């Protein structure tokens with residue numbers, strides 16, 4: 001065996017199984033960073049940006065490959081079977097499965113009747129077609145893992161390579177939520193630095209908890225609430241750290257990241273769930289070299305559009321059986337005949 005053949009023999013197995021950084025990964029360097037900020041009203045985001053309180057969201061959205069669209073909406077289509085309440089259960093399920101309530105079946109935060117085994121979390125679909133892909137999810141709202149991710153499992157088989165849940169203290173009215181967001185951020189940073197994620201979802205909960213007045217009773221869902229804007233500002237700094245870690249990856253120049261940052265709903269006073277504009281109108285920050293800018297900036301963007309964007313970026317063709325027609329509603333009982 002010549003020296004060069006020996007070297008080739010030594011190097012080949014490594015290359016064949018390399019799941020390394022740069023363009024050597026499962027999707028030739030295409031990767032996804034999806035950041036969720038719960039209960040973050042659109043007009044509060046624009047106010048925070050205007051006042052210099054969200055410099056990271058401003059920078060990434062104003063970069064030449066970035067955008068901020070206010071055409072995004074939660075709550076399905078009014079008057080149609082897709083219409084759903086503007087609460088987190090249905091909202092995050094739509095954002096993570098790409099379908100509305102008439103398909104995923106999640107009506108509220110109890111998740112009763114959820115059909116995630118049929119309409120799965122997008123990361124389960126990624127692993128189904130590319131089993132070596134590395135998918136990681138981080139949240140301090142446990143139902144995202146307990147119901148949406150675990151509800152999507154096939155025969156109990158885990159599909160998340162990293163699944164980090166931390167549980168805020170509901171007895172203390174989520175007063176510790178800002179601290180839990182820091183834990184979420186730090187775990188996500190470790191994964192960005194030490195692994196080669198193909199898709200990451202990172203969720204921050206404090207903005208919603210401030211909107212509810214849970215962390216501080218003086219706050220509410222409004223751009224007029226300085227406490228609410230401060231919460232957006234804190235999460236903005238976490239977003240900045242994630243973006244910096246992504247850009248500091250050893251072969252970042254070879255990689256092609258799609259970054260999506262959005263919310264599940266807005267809010268009104270100290271609550272949400274209804275059909276008002278301030279609850280339904282949401283926002284999306286997107287960054288990537290191949291964004292459909294015209295569509296995102298000038299046409300309505302349902303929150304179910306994010307999963308298809310992720311599949312398109314990774315070169316995955318969704319199978320028709322991933323989103324079957326919704327089950328038919330039971331026939332309404334015949335009206336009683338008059339005697």
Ligand SMILES: [Zn+2]
Pocket residue numbers: 039088208209212272
């Ligand atoms: Zn809420």
